[in-house]
Amino acid sequence: MIPHLLNIEDLTAETITTILDTAKGFSDVALRPIKKVPVLRGRTVCNLFYEDSTRTRISFELAAKRLSADVLNFSASGSSVSKGESLKDTALTLQAMGVDAIVIRHWASGAAQQLTRWVDAKVLNAGDGCHQHPTQALLDLYTMRERLGRIEGLRVVICGDVTHSRVARSLVQALNLMGAEVTLVGPPTLLPPRVETWGVSVSHDLDGVLGKPDVLYLLRVQAERLHRQYFPSAREYARIWGMDARRVKRLPAGAIVMHPGPMNRGVEISAHVADSYAGVITAQVTNGIAIRMSCLYLMLGGEGGQ
Ligand code: NCD
16 A cells, blocks of 8 residues: 655555554554554564664654564664665665565655665655655644644644754645645745745744644754754744744644654743643654554555555
């Protein structure tokens, strides 16, 4: 059903709904005393991480283990990558060892796509440069549907460093496919050129859009990708673009605040808002495991996945 999971734009609304519904079915595994189902017994999943990660790596590992797959964890530091081994040779090595699926995070946009040309294994993109992070978008949709009962027609404001955000690129495509209405807000320096062509509204005035959303989605300022001065200081960013106690009061009743993590407390989100919405933000993390179980199952074990 899903040959590889590389980009949201490869999916249809129907496939996304199947992934979310299958994840719902898996979500209760976490509530059992024995948190395991045998559906991927005998299958091998390799996590191939060339960039740092806490949530995504652990989440994919737990998801594969809860499906009873064998899991290999490979991180570039501490491997032969430090001796200069290329992605291709690393991929061919994994292929020779007979892995069934490779979960890849890489600093280069397109790395996951490239990997599919070298291996027979199913490839899942866990974040490639500033390009895509499909399972993050899927877990965000799942969390919105769980909290607000629907996705279609939701008004979602995504605020912050859109230019460097693979999360924003994936999430905008996913929300558009599912019929939500998206507004991107941020400093002009952190919104990509021609962003209006993404099928979204664009604003540079966070205060001006606060009365509107069902979901306010904050993006992390990607400090490690900022090679120029995009705004005067973290303090100035927080003052103009940060979500704080004063701004959060102006959201409509019932609106939720989301963040993919890791959070820069005091920059895009104040400690007060982070703690007030900790329930939603940690639900995103919990739901990530069910979503990744669903993707692995549909790709490796489910109908047509063999
Ligand atoms: C995101 C990522 O790595 O792209 N984090 C994550 O996967 N939860 C977002 C970010 O780093 O800002």
